[in-house]
Amino acid sequence: MKTYQKLLVSLCLSSALAGCSMFGGDEQAGGSAAINGSNGGASTTGLNGADNFTGHPLDNPASPLATKVIYFAFDSSAVEPQYEAVLAAHGAYLAANNGVAVIVEGHADERGTREYNVALSEKRAKTVQNLLSLQGAAGNQAEAVALGEEKPVVLGHDEKSWRLNRRVELIYPAH
Amino acid sequence: MNRVKKIGALLGFLLSFSAWGGALKIEITQGVSSAQPIAIIPFSTAQVVGEVWVDVAQIISDDLARSGRFKPLPRLDMLNKPSSAAQVNFRNWQALGQDNLVVGKVLPAANGRLTVQFQLFDVYKGEQLTGFSVPANSASLRAAAHRISDLIYEKLTGQKGAFSTRIAYVTSAHGVNGQAEYKIQVADADGFGAKTIVTSSEPVMSPAWSPRGDKLSYVSYEGRRSSIYTQTLRSGQREKLRSFKGINGAPAWSPDGSQLALTLSKDGSADIYVYNVISRSFRRLTRSYAIDTEPSWSPDGRQIIFTSDRGGKPQIYRISANGGKAARLTFEGTYNARASYSPDGKNVTMVHRVNGQYRIASLELATGFTNILSTGSLDESPSYAPNGSMILYSTSDGLKTILAAVSSDGKVRQKLRLQGGDVREPAWSPFKQY
Known part of the structure; x- marks a missing residue:
């Protein structure tokens, strides 16, 4: 049983590390620049018209739609600038596909009390939900769900783990 | 050799399997020097036909030791083992201090039942202080011991x-298929006899006792959205409270059992509501654009304290249970949350952040003095024993x-370990109703 847990932790860690390099921290200028590059064309045409990509637009690695997890600062529900293009793309995608629904799942790190963290993670989810509707997503397309600190992706008592757990996940149930 | 190994492996499997059900093991990590010496002599079972499997005196001894206020004499140090007053030579026990x-x-x-008889003596005066006969049967001997x-x-x-x-308390572990498994369990205060009352592949949280101790309310994410359930412990039957879009959380029973305070976010941000069990209606208690959550009732049922970040950071506020204006209670530090009253209503215990560490603290309401009780860095979910002597929390x-657990004066400390997974969000039951 213990070995299994360890395995799971290390699996989580390795995927979390991958997440680290992809999304970058607050201080990783390179990461945000790459995302800002596609910022001007944050309309659906730019995203769906990916040159050689024939898969589902939500899976296109060249599109901001491929990013479905965004991260937050401690005790904050403000969306950081490097994620604005990602959320704009998802909002526009929803506006263009009004049959598509998304669950906006808010999470918190383990610090602080559990029910307060549920409320904090809901604030994060609702901020994201609002940004999606600003792009034209209908109210019934995005549902905010708050999980607090109950479902961490990384188990660790340090900032490296905590920053990966303070997140909002965009889950397309039908996708 | 091979066979021994196989047996070893089998034993290992059985051991890990039995640990899975999980017993809480309690160790005292800090006691008090002023603990009173007491000799609890093994109880005689000579007159009972058949085996008595429960060591009543040992359970009493463990209970009293765990309180930190008593220091039971080890059995090896007992010179003789009297089982009635006539056999006691007080001078021997005085000599042992x-x-x-x-x-x-x-x-x-009668009818195959049992009686447990005991007498408590003052060794120096040679006087009986109290003595009772407690009815029991073979299945309730542990309960009789705790009663004594x-x-x-x-x-x-x-x-x-x-x-x-x-x-x-809530447990979480990874099951055999790697799926997360969340449970709420109920155990005796000494960690014995843990029983699972609900198991889910999605999180369960915030267990809250009804004032009579016969029901437990909790939050469950089964179906991936939060709902509040109230489960009758004896039957296992449960009722789902009407749930709303957004948060359905933080249930807390009023002391008279007629109302349930809870957190809903159906009207925007998280606010405190009160559900009337009889009329089945909801009443909104707080109205703020901030987070209001973690309600807890005063022992007289007239006040509700809760966590709010309306001032920018989470702090504890108090509001009349009938509504009105909320007043801020905590001013020390930038993070105070999940407060609950001591049974006498004079203190509240809460999670308090100091130097980036989340600790259990108590706030004396009369003076506003904050007393930090725990020593961890991620301590949470403090819950008073119904006599106010100890605070149970997770670390x-x-x-x-x-x-x-820590005594409310911070002098006695215990750790309760559960093999096989995480254990958190302890909630101490009210007194047993006899």
């Missing part, structure tokens, strides 16, 4: 004992979460 002495026996009663612990504790400290109470232990 004992203040008090307990003798007793388990006796057969309560009677001894009350006689010697003047404070009601809480050994016959239970604790509820991190490496990558695991375990339970810990």
Whole structure:
């Protein structure tokens, strides 16, 4: 049983590390620049018209739609600038596909009390939900769900783990 | 060799399997030097036909030791083992430095039942302080032992004992298929006899006792959205409270059992609501654009305290249970949350951040003095024993979460470990109703 847990932790860690390099921290200028590059064309045409990509637009690695997890600062529900293009793309995608629904799942790190963290993670989810509707997503397309600190992706008592757990996940149930 | 190995492996499997059900193991990590010496002599079972499997005196001894206020004499140091007053030579026990002495026996009663008889003596005066016969049967001997612990504790400290109470808590572990498995369990206050009352592949949280101790309300994410359930412990039957879009969380029973305070976010941000069990109606208590959550009732049922970040950071506020204006209670530090009243209503315990560490603190309401009680860095979910003597909470232990307890004066500390997974969000039951 213990070995299994360890395995799971290390699996989580390795995927979390991958997440680290992809999304970058607050201080990783390179990461945000790459995302800002596609910022001007944050309309659906730019995203769906990916040159050689024939898969589902939500899976296109060249599109901001491929990013479905965004991260937050401690005790904050403000969306950081490097994620604005990602959320704009998802909002526009929803506006263009009004049959598509998304669950906006808010999470918190383990610090602080559990029910307060549920409320904090809901604030994060609702901020994201609002940004999606600003792009034209209908109210019934995005549902905010708050999980607090109950479902961490990384188990660790340090900032490296905590920053990966303070997140909002965009889950397309039908996708 | 091979065979031995195989047996070893099998044993290992069985051991890990039995650990899976999980018993809480309690260790005292800090006691007090002023603990009273007491000799609890093994109870005689000579008159009972057949085997008595429960060591009543050992349970009493463990209970009293766990309180931190008593120091039971080890059995090896006992010169003889009297089981009735006539056999006691008080001078022997004075020589051993004992203040008090307990003798007793388990006796057969009518219809295959049992009676547990005990006497508590003051060793120096050579006087009986109290003595009772407690009815029992072979299945309720542990309960009878805890009852006796309560009677001894009350006689010697003047404070009601809480050994016959239970604790509820949340566990999480990864099941055989790697899926997360969340449970709420209920165990005796000494960690014995843990029973799972609900199991889910999605999180369960915030167990809250009804004031009579017969029901437990909790939050469950089954179906991936939060709902509040109230489960009758005896039958296992549960009722889902009407749930709303957004948060359905933080249930807290009013002391008279007629209302349930809870957190809903159906009207925007998280706010405190009160559900009337009789009329089945909801009433909104707080209205702010901030987070309001974690309600808890004062013992007289007239006030509700809760966590709010309306001032920018989470702090504790108090509001009349009928509504009105909320007043801020905490001013020390930038993070105070999940407060609950001590049973006498004079203190509240809460999570308090100091130097980036989340600790259990108590706030004395009359003076506003904050007393930091725990020593961990991620301590949470403090819950008072119904006699106010101890506070149970969760703390991190490496990558695991375990339970810990601290006396309300901070002098006695315990750790409660559960093998096989995390254990958190302890909730101490009210007193047992006899």
